[in-house]
Amino acid sequence: MEVREAREVLKLYFGYDQFRPGQEDIIANVLAKKDTVVLMPTGGGKSICYQVPGLVMPGLSVVVSPLIALMKDQVEALLGNGVNAGYLNSSQSTKEQQLIEQQCFDGRLKMLYVSPEKLLSAGFFSFLKRLQINLFAIDEAHCISAWGHDFRPEYLQLKNLKLQFPEVPVIALTATADKLTQRDILTQLYLQNPKVFSSSFDRPNIYLQVQPGQKRMEAILDFIEERPFQPGIIYCLSRKATETLATKLKEKGYNADYYHAGLSAKDRDRVQERFLQDNVQIMCATIAFGMGIDKSNVRWVIHYNLPKNLESYYQEIGRGGRDGAAAEALLFHSLADVMTLRDIITQGENSKEQALSLAKLDRMQQYAESTSCRRKTLMHYFGEEYPGNCGSCDICDNPPTSFNGTELAQKILSAVARTKETVASAQVVDILRGSRNQQSLSRGYDKLKTFGAGRDVPAQEWQRYIHQLINRGFLEVAYDEHGALKLNNASEEVLFKGRTVELVKFQAIDLKEEKERRSKGKSRSVGAVALFDHLRQLRKDLATERNIAPYLVFNDNTLQEIAELKPTNKLAFLAISGVAQAKYEQYGEIFINSILSFLSQQATQQQAKIKGTTHLVTYEMLRQGLSPEEISVNRQVQLATIYSHLATLYQQGYDVDLRPYLSEWEYERVKEAILKTGQTAAMKPIFDTLDGQIDYLKIRLSIGRYNKESATV
Missing domain, CATH: 1.10.10.10 (Winged helix-like DNA-binding domain superfamily/Winged helix DNA-binding domain)
Structure with a gap:
C-alpha cells in the first residue's frame, strides 16, 4: 500500500511516472521504518529517496544539510512542486525562525531542513520532541568521517539523533564515500542494523576526456565556442588562476566570473547567486565552489589543473548533468601540475597523511594518462566492475x-x-x-x-x-x-x-567533427533546438520574476522534452516527464502560449527566407523590443549575422538606431581606418589598422553607416 502511495506521490509532486533504478527499494526500506544508508552518485536522485517517504508518512521529516545555499535550493524546489517545506539556519532572523517553528507546531510543514549547528543548538531537541517526526535524513553524510574530504566536526554529534529519538528511522545519504568513510557513517551515527544501498557510481550521461596541459587557453576557447549559451564550471588550483582566467574569457566576449575562498562572504553569495540564476554562464572557481550548488543544468565541467585525487575529481565533474541530460568533463593534465600538488601535499601534511595523499595523487595521474576506457578506470577505483568499454570517453572514441x-x-x-x-x-x-x-x-x-x-x-x-x-x-x-x-x-x-x-x-580530435559524431542518434531537429533556446529564455524571465534559479522552473531534460513534443494542451503538458500538477498550474499555460507563438513566428520566418528578406525578420523583432543578443538566441543565428542585418537595415533606410551598439568615437575611428585602407567590404584590414581595439561587430555597423552617409553625399 505504502509503495503504491509512493508512486502516486512521485507523479503528483515531482511529475515522474516511475522511479530510477534502486530508488523504490530504498523508499520501501524507509517506509518500513528501518535505518538506511544510501551511496549514490551526484545527480542519481538521492533527494527523492527521503522526500517521497517523508511525504507518504504522517508527520514531519527533518533533513540535516551542511550548507545554507543547498537547503535554500531544495526548499525552493519543493515549494515549486507544491510541497510545504521550510528551513532553519543562521541566515534567518529570530522572527523568521519563530514563524517556521510555528508552522511546524501547526502541522503545516511536511519537510524541515536544518543545519547541523541549528539541530545541535540548545533546546532544539526539546522543540523536536513536541512534534511528530517521521524521519531524519542526513545529507552529505560523508562529512561525519575524518577520512572524508569534507569532514565537519559538528557531524560527529549527530549520533544524538538515535539516542534521543530511537524509534525514528534515519536515512544517511552521500555521493562520495570510500570504504573507511562508509564504516564511519555506519558506526558514528549509531544506526540500528542499517541496510546499505549502493547504486552504481557511473554517470553515463557525462562524457569524459583528457587533454595535455599545453595550450590550455586555446583549447578552452575552442571548447566553449562549440557550446554557446551552455553553463559550465572551470576548476582551477589557485585563486589567482580563477581571476586571470575569468578576465581572459571576458576579454574574448564570454560571460564569465570567478569564485574562491578569498572573496568576502557577501561577494561569494552574489557570484554564486548570479550563476544559479543563469546570469553568469562560466564560473572559474577553486574547489571552494560547488558543494552547495544544486544547479541542475551545468552542461560541462573543465579542470584547468589536475585534482588531488579521484574522489574530488568525481564529485566535481558530478556537478555537471545533474538533470540527467548530456554533460561533458574535460581534464587538463601536465607533469607540472603533478609536481605542484606533490609540493603542496609534502609541505602541509604529516607523514601518515602524506603517504595516503601521494598514493591517491598517483591514482589520479594514472587515470589522466590512461590508454584504456576512462570510465572503466574510474569505476574500478570505486570498487565497481565495468563490463566492456563505455563508448562515451575520448579513449573509446579515439582508441590509441x-x-x-x-x-x-x-x-x-x-x-x-x-x-x-x-x-x-x-x-x-x-x-x-x-x-x-x-x-x-x-x-x-x-x-x-x-x-x-x-x-x-x-x-x-x-x-x-x-x-x-x-x-x-x-x-x-x-x-x-x-x-x-x-x-x-x-x-x-x-x-x-x-x-x-x-x-x-593518439590521433588529434577535431572538436567540431567529434561533436557531430557523438550527437548522431540523439540529435534534435533544428526546430526543436530553436524552440529549446526560446523556452530557455522564457524560463529565465519567469525565474527572474520569482527570484528563483531557472532550473527550478523546469530542468533541461524536461525543457528538451517540451521542445521535442511541443505540448499545446493540459493533458499533453502533464504527460511530460518532470511536470507535476503544481508546476503545470504555475507555468503550463504560459509555456503553451509561448510554444504556439513560436510556431507561428517560425512559419513567418520561413516565408521570409524563401523571399530572401531574412533581415526584415530581425527588423520586426527589433521593433518588438528584443535586443540583438535575444534575437540571436531566438533565431538560432550568430550575433555577427544579426549585426550584419542591422547594418543592412540602416543602409537601406529603415528606422534603426545604431547608437546603443556603436558610439560616435568608435565610428570616427573606424571611418578613419576605412579612408586609410580604402576598404568597405573586407573588415580584417580595418581591424588590423585599429590594432584590434574595435571588434568586428562594431566595424560592420560602421561600414553600413559610412556607406549610407557616402551615398547621401
Whole structure:
C-alpha cells in the first residue's frame, strides 16, 4: 500500500511516472521504518529517496544539510512542486525562525531542513520532541568521517539523533564515500542494523576526456565556442588562476566570473547567486565552489589543473548533468601540475597523511594518462566492475594505436642520460625538438648528439611518450629535484640490451567533427533546438520574476522534452516527464502560449527566407523590443549575422538606431581606418589598422553607416 502511495506521490509532486533504478527499494526500506544508508552518485536522485517517504508518512521529516545555499535550493524546489517545506539556519532572523517553528507546531510543514549547528543548538531537541517526526535524513553524510574530504566536526554529534529519538528511522545519504568513510557513517551515527544501498557510481550521461596541459587557453576557447549559451564550471588550483582566467574569457566576449575562498562572504553569495540564476554562464572557481550548488543544468565541467585525487575529481565533474541530460568533463593534465600538488601535499601534511595523499595523487595521474576506457578506470577505483568499454570517453572514441616505440624511447632515455639525469620532461622535449632557447644554449645542450633528433615529432606527442615511459616503469621522476627524470634498470635494458618498448599513438580530435559524431542518434531537429533556446529564455524571465534559479522552473531534460513534443494542451503538458500538477498550474499555460507563438513566428520566418528578406525578420523583432543578443538566441543565428542585418537595415533606410551598439568615437575611428585602407567590404584590414581595439561587430555597423552617409553625399 505504502509503495503504491509512493508512486502516486512521485507523479503528483515531482511529475515522474516511475522511479530510477534502486530508488523504490530504498523508499520501501524507509517506509518500513528501518535505518538506511544510501551511496549514490551526484545527480542519481538521492533527494527523492527521503522526500517521497517523508511525504507518504504522517508527520514531519527533518533533513540535516551542511550548507545554507543547498537547503535554500531544495526548499525552493519543493515549494515549486507544491510541497510545504521550510528551513532553519543562521541566515534567518529570530522572527523568521519563530514563524517556521510555528508552522511546524501547526502541522503545516511536511519537510524541515536544518543545519547541523541549528539541530545541535540548545533546546532544539526539546522543540523536536513536541512534534511528530517521521524521519531524519542526513545529507552529505560523508562529512561525519575524518577520512572524508569534507569532514565537519559538528557531524560527529549527530549520533544524538538515535539516542534521543530511537524509534525514528534515519536515512544517511552521500555521493562520495570510500570504504573507511562508509564504516564511519555506519558506526558514528549509531544506526540500528542499517541496510546499505549502493547504486552504481557511473554517470553515463557525462562524457569524459583528457587533454595535455599545453595550450590550455586555446583549447578552452575552442571548447566553449562549440557550446554557446551552455553553463559550465572551470576548476582551477589557485585563486589567482580563477581571476586571470575569468578576465581572459571576458576579454574574448564570454560571460564569465570567478569564485574562491578569498572573496568576502557577501561577494561569494552574489557570484554564486548570479550563476544559479543563469546570469553568469562560466564560473572559474577553486574547489571552494560547488558543494552547495544544486544547479541542475551545468552542461560541462573543465579542470584547468589536475585534482588531488579521484574522489574530488568525481564529485566535481558530478556537478555537471545533474538533470540527467548530456554533460561533458574535460581534464587538463601536465607533469607540472603533478609536481605542484606533490609540493603542496609534502609541505602541509604529516607523514601518515602524506603517504595516503601521494598514493591517491598517483591514482589520479594514472587515470589522466590512461590508454584504456576512462570510465572503466574510474569505476574500478570505486570498487565497481565495468563490463566492456563505455563508448562515451575520448579513449573509446579515439582508441590509441600501439606500435613499436623502441627508437623513440631510446631517444628520450639517451637525452636523459646525456643531460646527466638533471632535467625535467619539458627540457628533454626541447632538446629532442632542437629548441634553441636560453637554457639549451647556456648549458650547451645544443651540442648533444640527441639535440634535434626528434624535430619531426610534435612537442605534445613527445610529452605523451615520456608520460607513458614513466607509467610503464622505464623512467623515474625525482620530485625533490624539480621533476628531474632518472634512469633505472629498465632504462638500461632498452638502451643497451635490446629490450623493445610498445607505445601508443593518439590521433588529434577535431572538436567540431567529434561533436557531430557523438550527437548522431540523439540529435534534435533544428526546430526543436530553436524552440529549446526560446523556452530557455522564457524560463529565465519567469525565474527572474520569482527570484528563483531557472532550473527550478523546469530542468533541461524536461525543457528538451517540451521542445521535442511541443505540448499545446493540459493533458499533453502533464504527460511530460518532470511536470507535476503544481508546476503545470504555475507555468503550463504560459509555456503553451509561448510554444504556439513560436510556431507561428517560425512559419513567418520561413516565408521570409524563401523571399530572401531574412533581415526584415530581425527588423520586426527589433521593433518588438528584443535586443540583438535575444534575437540571436531566438533565431538560432550568430550575433555577427544579426549585426550584419542591422547594418543592412540602416543602409537601406529603415528606422534603426545604431547608437546603443556603436558610439560616435568608435565610428570616427573606424571611418578613419576605412579612408586609410580604402576598404568597405573586407573588415580584417580595418581591424588590423585599429590594432584590434574595435571588434568586428562594431566595424560592420560602421561600414553600413559610412556607406549610407557616402551615398547621401
